[in-house]
Amino acid sequence: MTVDLTNVFQQIDGDYENLKELLREAVAIQSVSGDPSKRDETIRMVHWMKEKLEAIGTVCELADLGTQELEGKTVKLPPVLLGTLGTDKNKKTLLVYGHLEPFELVEKDGKLFGRGSSDDKGPVLCWLHAIRAAQKNNIELPVNVKFCFEGMEESGSVGLPELLEREKDRFLAGVDFVCISDSYWLGTKKPCLTYGLRGICSFFVEVTGIKQDLHSGVFGGVIHEPLQDLMWVMAQLTTVDNRIKIPGLYDQVAPLSAAEEKTYDDIEFDVAEFRDSVGAAHLPTEDKKTLLLRRWREPSLAFHGIEGAFYGPGEKTVIPSKVIGKFSIRIVPDMEPEEVNRRTVEYLNKVWADRGSPNIFKPRPGHSAKPWVVDVNDSNFLAGARAMKRVHGVEPDRIREGCSIPITLTFQELTGKSVLLLPLGAADDMAHSQNEKNNKWNYVEGVKTLLAYILELGSA
């Protein structure tokens, strides 16, 4: 029996000022996980969320993760918030994951403008509101709900995989569904569900060969500069159109079947709108299907920067003695991180041999994460699809994402159950960037979607 939610949804619409106030409070807490001076705020955010969950009847515990070394200091890790709402043996159990902090501290005029509003404090609060709305209207939740909220996702979820491993047979026991609302719609109007994520392999390319920084006036022209070598080597990694030059890398990509290719035809995606949203004059490809394939099911290589060189404004006359180039490769099925690491380091070494510099070259892989794909006919996925249709009146697009959410794989492996990625925010929320925002409409409809999803799980 389907509960009629018409009045509840109207009530949620009318409750907007309260929803907004709560998000304002949450975003105002500067829980920047990567900044040791903000660690107390990150911990405060977890406690703040704990109080909110307790107020809706959740039994909460704070799992201590010990300490970490950050910028030369030993700092306390924020605890992970584990919550249990309902322990009815006759109901299935949904596990909800979310995180409570911004990806990076991007200052603009001294303010952390909106960071967290969409990624991921907004969606986390949607869960809270959805359950509050059910309680207010005496709607019984058809599933038990467990929460796992952390404060360190954007700094690599330090300690969380180990905690989950330890909790496999206790907190994670009996979980039937997992839902993560930590990704985005493909566009700004039509909802979607995410069935695939790319993995990642990070790389460090170190070049040295002189024992300390040198003055370019005194030494310029008579030494082999590590930074000149590094930029030359990195310039051999991609073409101008951002295709990867490492031999054999594309060969590892799973073949695209005609059936899968056909699913791309119906996906609503406006290339011109996408191009304008990033502010580019042209894109390497402006064909919808090719572009989506490159974002979701092809590897890509991005340059991030250089450690050890001058980075400030103005001029400098130093020849840096040791520089480390940073780049990463997004990977897709059936690419294996080990194989990608091997081929990449092999190519870098070959390019280095071509360079013929007497400097010291040390390429090495950094962290990696596997790609992820899920069965779109799974009951959890279908419950999400029905919930979206109920709120938005349209069938959501089935999409993939170019980025990695490594915890997805962890939950899948430890619970043995399917994970649903249920995005609530619009494509232009610009999470992780200077102007992150969350639309009022997405936020409010997000509450409704999560409520509908929980109820749909009753028949999943």
Added chain:
Amino acid sequence: MTVDLTNVFQQIDGDYENLKELLREAVAIQSVSGDPSKRDETIRMVHWMKEKLEAIGTVCELADLGTQELEGKTVKLPPVLLGTLGTDKNKKTLLVYGHLEPFELVEKDGKLFGRGSSDDKGPVLCWLHAIRAAQKNNIELPVNVKFCFEGMEESGSVGLPELLEREKDRFLAGVDFVCISDSYWLGTKKPCLTYGLRGICSFFVEVTGIKQDLHSGVFGGVIHEPLQDLMWVMAQLTTVDNRIKIPGLYDQVAPLSAAEEKTYDDIEFDVAEFRDSVGAAHLPTEDKKTLLLRRWREPSLAFHGIEGAFYGPGEKTVIPSKVIGKFSIRIVPDMEPEEVNRRTVEYLNKVWADRGSPNIFKPRPGHSAKPWVVDVNDSNFLAGARAMKRVHGVEPDRIREGCSIPITLTFQELTGKSVLLLPLGAADDMAHSQNEKNNKWNYVEGVKTLLAYILELGSA
């Protein structure tokens, strides 16, 4: 009549502990010109030096330079210390220039280890000691001495050229000789005098094309990355052996006459020692003459870094939206900065056209300084040579320097008199780097050399 300095020199040797103590005091003052939080220390250093000069009878004034904008703050500029020791109309006047601060703040274990000991607090204190030694021994100085000591050389001598311009007909009037002890010996044993300096042209290469930093997961592979373009463009500037690929640049170098080339034969310079001092495995050339020519009378191009990209330790997943590459070209006679700027920007634009990226490319010249060469038969230069021979017993090598000391040109132009660059420190002092030091021996012999030089000026 030459004053016998044997006893005076012995006295100077015996006075080492006092010399050391004074240098310890001076180096301990953290007068880092580029750091606004250390500005008070930079000002304190100028006052400290003023007291020392007054104690030897110098009439001092502090020339106010107003304020500057630094890291978004308006900070007071340290005053320039102008001192006059003697106003005897029957004597010629020597103007001594020096600076009182480190080139850059290089922290090692939290300490500014030795910075300033050789560049340039050490040599400045040698002047002080030399005059003290003369006074103690009742040796009359054959010249009036004026001092111009500043605290901002390593941050571009902000305001000093303008001050000197204003002082042209007052403080600078009547100056007959200028001496700057702010460079280094070619090796570690044999003294030398510097008759040439390279100039510099700095460049900024900006690439943008997306309106804000993007997440490499979401956007990797479907945009033209500014940082990939930038590294590719910069990789076209030099060969692996650090030769410049900009067409026509070497053509502007003054031809090397057979006579000039011959002067290189006698110069004492150990290539292996030089190579080991920088810690390199090999150098682009290990032929003594070719190496020295490349350092002193050929242009060179050095990479300094990138502004706008990730520069911290660890990993990041950002695609930077706007990056600025920094490099500089050292120039020699007869290269003109305007011509170098024109050819370089032209080449960059040509390379950019080859790249074929739709991103936005803005190469632009930064500051520039002309090269400088002086007549080695000039009376000031010869007085310096006699002083060195008197102290060290050998004829000093006549050398050039790869770096720029722009104030040299300013003094030459405003006084119309020759400037002597009289180096006191050893080649391995590693000024501007992490381990700057000044040898005890060089420091003590430096005092003697400057005393002998002042006395030699009596017959110049």
